Amino acid sequence: MSNTHTTPIVVIKPELGLHRWLWPGVFLVIGLLAPLVLPGDKWVRVAALALVYVALASGLNILVGLTGLLDLGFIAFFIVGAYTAAIFTVSTFGPLLAENPAALAWVLPISVVAAIVFAGIAGSIIGYPTLRARGDYLAIMTLAFGEIVRIVSINWTEFTGGAVGIRNIPALNFVDGSMVPPTTTYYIILTVVVILIVALASLIASPVGRAWVAIREDELVAASIGIRTRRYKLLAYVVGASTAGVIGVFFAHMNQFVNPDSFTLEDNFIVLSLVILGGAGTLWGPITGAALWIFFQAVAKDIPLIQAHPEFRTGFLALIVIVLMILRPGGIISKRLELTRARGGTVPPVGELVRPDAEQPVAPGAAVLRLQEVKQVFGGLTALEAVTFDLKHGEVLGLMGPNGAGKSTLLNAISGVTNATSGTIEFFGERTERLESSAVSTRGIARTFQTVRLFWDMTVLENLLVGGHSRLAGFVPKFLSPFPFVRKSERFTVEEAEEVLAFVDAWECRDRRASSLDAYQQRKVEIARALMTRPRVLLLDEPAAGLNESETRDLSTLIARIREHGIDVILIEHDMDLLMGVSDRIVVLDHGVIIADGTPAEIRKNPAVLEAYLGSDAK
Incomplete structure (x- = not known):
């Protein structure tokens, strides 16, 4: 491990104990005793x-x-x-x-x-x-x-x-x-x-x-x-x-x-209201909402006003839901869902990456990603025009250009977020320009976004487990079982997730909700989630946006370490020091057209780049 990699702070992970069974126990006891105490x-x-x-x-x-x-x-x-x-x-x-x-x-x-x-x-x-x-x-x-x-x-x-x-x-x-x-x-x-x-x-x-x-x-x-x-x-x-x-x-x-x-027809709205009333997106919220409402209806039948106007019962439910949405938008029960039962360790792992799966070794310098005449048109706007270049194994390729040059559009086309209007994209010899983004990901291309896009209501660990989804998905009925042996593969993936978090120096954040992280932690977690897909190529879209100088230096070191682990990188970045310092080669776009392709030293001196991007008077 690089000496610049900071050792994570040891934080003991809270184990799931008796509190995990509190709600199930409460509801089960109430359910078993109800007929014995009801009149x-x-x-x-x-x-x-x-x-x-x-x-x-x-x-x-x-x-x-x-x-x-x-x-x-x-x-x-x-x-x-x-x-x-x-x-x-x-x-x-x-x-x-x-x-x-x-x-x-x-x-x-x-x-x-x-x-x-x-x-x-x-x-x-x-x-x-x-x-x-x-x-x-x-x-x-x-x-x-x-x-x-x-x-x-x-x-x-x-x-x-x-x-x-x-x-x-x-x-x-x-x-x-x-x-x-x-x-x-x-x-x-x-x-x-x-x-x-x-x-x-x-x-x-x-x-x-x-x-x-x-x-x-x-x-x-x-x-x-x-x-x-x-x-x-x-x-x-x-x-x-x-x-x-x-x-x-x-x-x-x-x-x-x-x-x-x-x-x-009214029953559809009542059941939906019960979900909202109890707490949509929770496990115990809908249970609570349904139980309370049905018993309220039974009690209300004996109220003279309700007897005279039965329609008031549903109206009262609507009123409760409206008031609750104002005072407690999350519902009666807002306890977040537990999206995994597999638990990791309490000691920081070494922090290494599982090497990308490959059917055969790739020689350094061999083309792993090849774009030929890629064109992207949105209505009457041509965002990319005949873009052609190769990404070679063992390099960090920088994408440079002014705002609106088509850099993010190009990453979208490579990752399958949008399909190129024409041209070809080959990844290890397989054409991918017509594949959906999920299929592109499973073939080994991962990406981050210009603005950090985490699953904010999940913990950091759960975000990374989603990154490992393709290795965990399987026969759906088996997941209906609560028995621990079903989670065996998930426990292995949790260990891998903690290794990746340690690799990006974010292990101590693993049990925190993603929305509670600062900007740099969010960016590291987004990169870690992409690495959990075990990519062979990683697309980074302005990862240094909003970071200070120290954080940018750490990010530069992280990108270099990712490359050392056999993952090729395409990097979009407006921070010239980062882009020039970490890139082996830079492709410059202007209005969707490549105007330069060369080493950082060559790009610095390229007249077309100086004119289009750095300014005609730049040295």
């Missing part, structure tokens, strides 16, 4: 309904809170699950269950699996066309989908029973056909909800959950470090829809009938 069967049924809405709010939270996708038709998936159970137990297996009620023990799992499949398909159907839609357009499309499903349930009479619905759905009795006490139904639904919450919590604290949050915070950056954003948005729809479908099955058995009146 009568009526309130046990209310508690069971509250659990149904807990599951609904948790499923919608995957879309709204984690991934940032506004869905106003979420109840459609709930409808799919409820009608699946009704059709299977009344129409398909009705005669069998009438003769042998105990057969429900194997019919119910079939209904649950079918509900997951059908709701998942419905989630895919609504999710796929909305992948490119955001904001108002997304909300309108999902709202329309929800209404379509509800209207179909009204009019497809031979299948859904129409407005009458489907009745005589068997209760959750696995022995005989006798009445089931509300307490038994409650505990069955509690078990299902606990399983759903554990599965969702496990998924959130995995590469999947981090990908969702990264998409919510900055979709462009998420794609630039290897996350296939459209795939993960579609997955969010499928997971949320499947959660609603599963709880819909048990809602149907709890009510013993379903009809379109059980699922109104």
Whole structure:
């Protein structure tokens, strides 16, 4: 390690102890004791309904809170699950269950699996066309989908029973056909909800959950470090829809009938309000919001004013949400999500980089990145015109030019953020000019941005784990498990992340939220996150912007050390001392055209550069 690399301060990392189990323990104890302390069967049924809405709010939270996708038709998936159970137990297996009620023990799992499949398909159907839609357009499309499903349930009479619905759905009795006490139904639904919450919590604290949050915070950056954003948005729809479908099955058995009146347009807004009320983007917020609201509704029924004007209940919820958004925008519970359960060490690591993967050794001076006649046109503006150069292995290539010369546009084209209008870009012989940025990243090109773009609500360590996403992503169902063996690869990646943080001298920041860092720490973390992709080429866009002289010197040393570790660098920088000092070769752009290509000494004396960039009188 270079002598100029400052040894990180040893900060003992807080271990996850009993406090990690505080909220789960509180909710589980409340859930287990509720039927024992509630006054009568009526309130046990209310508690069971509250659990149904807990599951609904948790499923919608995957879309709204984690991934940032506004869905106003979420109840459609709930409808799919409820009608699946009704059709299977009344129409398909009705005669069998009438003769042998105990057969429900194997019919119910079939209904649950079918509900997951059908709701998942419905989630895919609504999710796929909305992948490119955001904001108002997304909300309108999902709202329309929800209404379509509800209207179909009204009019497809031979299948859904129409407005009458489907009745005589068997209760959750696995022995005989006798009445089931509300307490038994409650505990069955509690078990299902606990399983759903554990599965969702496990998924959130995995590469999947981090990908969702990264998409919510900055979709462009998420794609630039290897996350296939459209795939993960579609997955969010499928997971949320499947959660609603599963709880819909048990809602149907709890009510013993379903009809379109059980699922109104208003329910979509209520569930969304519960997510916001409790705390969107948290695990326990939607649970809290749903439980409080359902019990409030039950209490409000006995209030004379509410009895006279039932519509006041929903109006009161809207008023609470408005007031809460003003006084506590994060919701009742604002505890941030835990996006990993793998823990690192408490002693600063050595601070070395894992060398970029390579199928065969590359000779020093060989071209690793080749641009030929690259042109970029935006409307009537030509940002790049016939740009041609090579990046050779073992060099730091500086990109120089005045503002508007096309430097950042060129990095965007190389990294896949935008596709070049014409020309070719070859990376180790493979053409990449038409690849998406996520595909470019997985092939070994990483980048930083002109303005630091971290995932601000994540910790530094979580930011770096997102950088290692392509090595952690895998078979999604395995991440539903809470068992430690699932996290084995993640623990290795945490160790690598801490090595990279030590390499850039930011190890002591690993447990801090990215938004709490100063400018230089943010820049080092952004570089570290890019290095976590194990790149073969690193694109740095004005990394010294806003840094003081001492920080700029440290940055120069860091760039040199990155090059020493086998990573080739393209550097855009307006600080001439840094650019000239660290670059082996410099390419100068002016109005999208290369006007010079040579060593720093040659560039200093080049008349075209002096005229276009340094000024005609510069020496």
